[in-house]
Amino acid sequence: MAQPWASHSIQIQMKVLDTRASKLFATLLVFVLCLPFGCDTVDDDEQSATPNATTFQVAVVSETDHPDPNAHSVVFEVDDVQGTELTLVRGETYVFQMNNTPALHPFHISTSSTGGDGGAGEWMDGVTGNFATGNEAVTFVVPNGAPDLLFYQCANHLIMGWRLNIISP
Numbered sequence: 001m002a003q004p005w006a007s008h009s010i011q012i013q014m015k016v017l018d019t020r021a022s023k024l025f026a027t028l029l030v031f032v033l034c035l036p037f038g039c040d041t042v043d044d045d046e047q048s049a050t051p052n053a054t055t056f057q058v059a060v061v062s063e064t065d066h067p068d069p070n071a072h073s074v075v076f077e078v079d080d081v082q083g084t085e086l087t088l089v090r091g092e093t094y095v096f097q098m099n100n101t102p103a104l105h106p107f108h109i110s111t112s113s114t115g116g117d118g119g120a121g122e123w124m125d126g127v128t129g130n131f132a133t134g135n136e137a138v139t140f141v142v143p144n145g146a147p148d149l150l151f152y153q154c155a156n157h158l159i160m161g162w163r164l165n166i167i168s169p
């Protein structure tokens with residue numbers, strides 16, 4: 001014959017089991033309901049391939065108001081402005097995202113104020129993806145040793161890009 005205290009203990013254990021079962025069921029329900037949406041509970045920003053990067057949108061357009069009068073007939077437009085002069089900070093990460101850049105105009109970071117020349121002035125330190133075309137991207141983690149002035153240019157034509165002013169944080 002069960003003692004009163006034993007019976008009480010069994011009831012408490014049953015309640016604990018019941019609560020656990022409810023939580024498990026709720027978790028399963030949430031999982032099943034979110035399956036069509038991929039159950040993505042991580043913020044999209046945190047999943048970015050290059051966290052804390054500044055992204056510039058690059059396009060090739062017909063020259064109308066590039067800052068250099070000797071610019072090529074088609075030029076790089078950065079964030080909708082032809083020949084944008086950019087300021088980059090050492091230690092920061094920048095992504096130059098191409099937008100249907102023709103294969104004729106390989107975008108790269110350069111030490112040359114004119115570019116062209118088969119990309120002879122290519123700056124490589126900290127750069128991934130130089131000579132980007134199509135919808136590729138160039139990523140530039142500006143190293144401490146970068147000079148105060150670099151350029152973004154085309155490997156095939158003179159003066160399609162413009163200045164990258166490099167500053168320290």
Ligand SMILES: [Cu+2]
Binds near residue numbers: 105106154156157
């Ligand atoms: Cu070009």
